[in-house]
Amino acid sequence: MISLNQVSKSFAGTRVVDDVSFSVPEGAFLVLLGPSGCGKSTMLRMLAGLEQPTGGQIRFGDMLVADGGSGFALPPARRDAGLVFQSYALWPHMTVAGNIDWPLKVARLPAEERRARIAEAMEMLGITQLAQRYPGEISGGQQQRVALARMIAPRPKVMLFDEPLSNLDATLRVEMRFELLKVHAATGATSVYVTHDQVEAMTMASHVAVMNHGRIEQFDAPERLLAEPSSAFVAGFVGTPAANLIPIADGKWLGTIADAALPDIAGHAMVRAETIELADEAGPRTVSVTLAEVVPMAGRRLVTGVANGVRITAITDSTDRLPSNLRFRLPPAAAAIFDSEGKRIS
Numbered sequence: 260m261i262s263l264n265q266v267s268k269s270f271a272g273t274r275v276v277d278d279v280s281f282s283v284p285e286g287a288f289l290v291l292l293g294p295s296g297c298g299k300s301t302m303l304r305m306l307a308g309l310e311q312p313t314g315g316q317i318r319f320g321d322m323l324v325a326d327g328g329s330g331f332a333l334p335p336a337r338r339d340a341g342l343v344f345q346s347y348a349l350w351p352h353m354t355v356a357g358n359i360d361w362p363l364k365v366a367r368l369p370a371e372e373r374r375a376r377i378a379e380a381m382e383m384l385g386i387t388q389l390a391q392r393y394p395g396e397i398s399g400g401q402q403q404r405v406a407l408a409r410m411i412a413p414r415p416k417v418m419l420f421d422e423p424l425s426n427l428d429a430t431l432r433v434e435m436r437f438e439l440l441k442v443h444a445a446t447g448a449t450s451v452y453v454t455h456d457q458v459e460a461m462t463m464a465s466h467v468a469v470m471n472h473g474r475i476e477q478f479d480a481p482e483r484l485l486a487e488p489s490s491a492f493v494a495g496f497v498g499t500p501a502a503n504l505i506p507i508a509d510g511k512w513l514g515t516i517a518d519a520a521l522p523d524i525a526g527h528a529m530v531r532a533e534t535i536e537l538a539d540e541a542g543p544r545t546v547s548v549t550l551a552e553v554v555p556m557a558g559r560r561l562v563t564g565v566a567n568g569v570r571i572t573a574i575t576d577s578t579d580r581l582p583s584n585l586r587f588r589l590p591p592a593a594a595a596i597f598d599s600e601g602k603r604i605s
């Protein structure tokens with residue numbers, strides 16, 4: 260339903276979005292995931308119509324909304340798209356109901372229809388009892404619910420979210436993820452959600468576009484990013500904990516521990532934390548490490564050690580004794596191999 264064809268964006272000659280193409284079906288929940296500065300907000304702003312691409316086309320269904328080549332851009336108000344930011348941007352002098360009513364007024368809907376839509380949106384976000392309060396009289400989490408209600412009231416076909424939960428505390432953030440998905444499912448809209456938080460992406464998305472330096476590293480279902488990362492960047496960015504990327508050279512782990520199973524190249528081997536064992540004694544594929552940290556996680560422990568300056572994380576049971584001379588035993592085969600440019604080769 261949303262499709263991008265070779266979309267690029269430059270600011271003063273610097274490309275911040277570089278040749279991006281993908282499409283998602285109607286009703287998808289697409290997450291644009293990547294580190295700060297990778298171009299995800301710029302992508303979202305181009306979808307909203309707040310920025311114009313310098314190259315390529317954006318379509319919502321059959322409707323062309325922007326074409327960098329010809330300079331065509333459908334104005335934001337005619338894209339049937341709603342946008343929610345990190346800052347709630349509510350009108351402080353209007354009540355909750357007034358804020359939600361505002362886009363409906365702008366769209367010149369009849370008063371009765373407006374009243375019904377406000378009630379419906381407040382009901383969906385569980386804020387009916389706040390209708391007559393002012394933004395200054397409600398909490399941050401409630402303000403974000405009002406911002407969401409205001410966005411869905413006009414029933415947009417496309418919902419755009421720019422890190423909408425990052426101002427909320429951790430508990431509220433988890434709760435709001437669920438609320439947001441409920442709203443997404445109830446409206447049937449196609450959503451695009453920007454975040455740098457991979458947990459958010461993994462728990463919410465139907466499709467994820469992992470971005471790095473303005474390009475899409477991988478466009479896939481969340482579980483595929485974990486199971487089959489297409490680059491070292493993706494492997495190191497997703498997962499809790501992310502997989503280890505251990506340098507290899509000349510068929511040796513860390514350039515020092517020979518292993519016939521390793522290819523004779525310089526690059527990185529992906530090794531999942533749960534496949535590393537703790538060892539008391541030296542043996543095949545064991546690496547001496549200096550203990551760096553031990554972190555409890557869901558009844559188990561993440562044990563991180565450093566070997567040759569490389570941090571390696573293993574998962575152990577909480578009851579396992581940590582050897583005084585800590586060693587990690589690497590698995591017989593790496594889960595993936597990446598070349599020196601980070602491209603997956605096996």
Ligand SMILES: Nc1ncnc2c1ncn2[C@@H]1O[C@H](COP(=O)(O)OP(=O)(O)OP(=O)(O)O)[C@@H](O)[C@H]1O
Nearest residue numbers: 270271275293294295296297298299300301302455
């Ligand atoms: N209006 C602008 N003029 C010039 N450069 C810009 C403009 N907007 C964004 N940029 C640059 O484009 C790059 C991508 O920015 P963008 O905000 O899209 O990244 P992001 O991935 O959303 O990062 P963050 O998570 O920090 O918001 C950055 O280097 C940024 O400085």
